[in-house]
Amino acid sequence: MNNSSMKVHKSVIYWLLSGCFLIFIMVIVGGITRLTHSGLSIANYQLIAGTIPPLNAEEWQAAFDLYKQYPEYQKINHKMNLEEFKDIFFWEWIHRVIGRVIGLVFIIPFIYFLIKKRLSAKTIRLCLGLMSLGALQGFLGWFMVKSGLVDRPDVSHYRLAMHLTTAFLTFAATFWVALGLIYPGGQLNKNLWSKWGGWVKAAYGLLVIQIIWGAFVAGLDAGWLHNHWPFMNDGLWMHESVTQELNPTWKNFVEGKSGVQFVHRTLAYIVVLLIGRVAYLGLKHGTTLQHRRLAYGILAGVGVQFLLGVLTLLWQVPLFLGLAHQVMAFVLLALMTLTWHRFKYAQAN
Secondary structure, eight states: OOHHHHHHHHHHHHHHHHHHHHHHHHHHHHHHHHHTTOTTSOOSOOTTGGGSOOOSHHHHHHHHHHHHTSHIIIIIOTTOOHHHHHHHHHHHHHHHHHHHHHHHHHHHHHHHHHHTTOSOHHHHHHHHHHHHHHHHHHHHHHHHHHTTSSSSSSOOHHHHHHHHHHHHHHHHHHHHHHHHHHSTTOEEOHHHHHHHHHHHHHHHHHHHHHHHHHHHHHHTTGGGSOOOSSSOGGGOSSOGGGTTSSSSGGGHHHHOHHHHHHHHHHHHHHHHHHHHHHHHHHHHHOOSHHHHHHHHHHHHHHHHHHHHHHHHHHTTOOHHHHHHHHHHHHHHHHHHHHHHHHHHEEOOO
């Protein structure tokens, strides 16, 4: 790490890394919200007033009565009492509050740094892009919730995937901008990148695709069937239900529970192989101790993530394992982002 750069950009770097940390917390709470089926407990959106939860019995009853008007209560939770409603309300409320906090953490310091002229023109453009991603993320959150308030008492798995993937990519983009300030003036390491760049792009791209299919699995509750490994039911690599649930056949792989799970578990092997290849090339061609550490880091990360995925499947998605699997996907994306940056650019002297 360049110490002189840290001194000059210290406050800006800490600001960006704080945003990364809050997005990480947001993803954790979002995972709990999804796994506890709390996401549809607040059926309206109030930017300011919604920050304050119900404070008395009358307000709690009004919130509960609003929830009763929508399909999740009418079709699934019609026996729920007020105390049980408070439990699911809490997770959705804290999820939304963290979203508001992230918005303030990005906007207020940005204005301050603009006034103090702490940001270069390039950094200003990048930060505006990050805040646009954050605004999109907030919109997609409400867009997702709305899909579960009409007929089907569950959110669209497509909208869930958009919401979750945008959070991951917003984090990655914010982390990348921070890395550019931590390691400024780096020149493209042409020799190393020519041997390694294509593989890391492929691994990174497939990891993002795997995250999308993971969201499909979550949105369709597809983790609660075919709870066997390495084969699906009946000792089959591809169970017959994979292609027979929906017509036309291709829809099974994006909308069918068996098909979506099959894609996710198959992609897992390819992700392991690609990241393993990236790690191997990093160890073979890396020129610094940091390169070797990152190679071992991504190898360990993908191994842990694969193991968590298998255990989550075998144990039928207990809360702690489902959450750990999602969090580890986030950590793995962070490791891959850091690895990409540090292998692509030579450290400034």
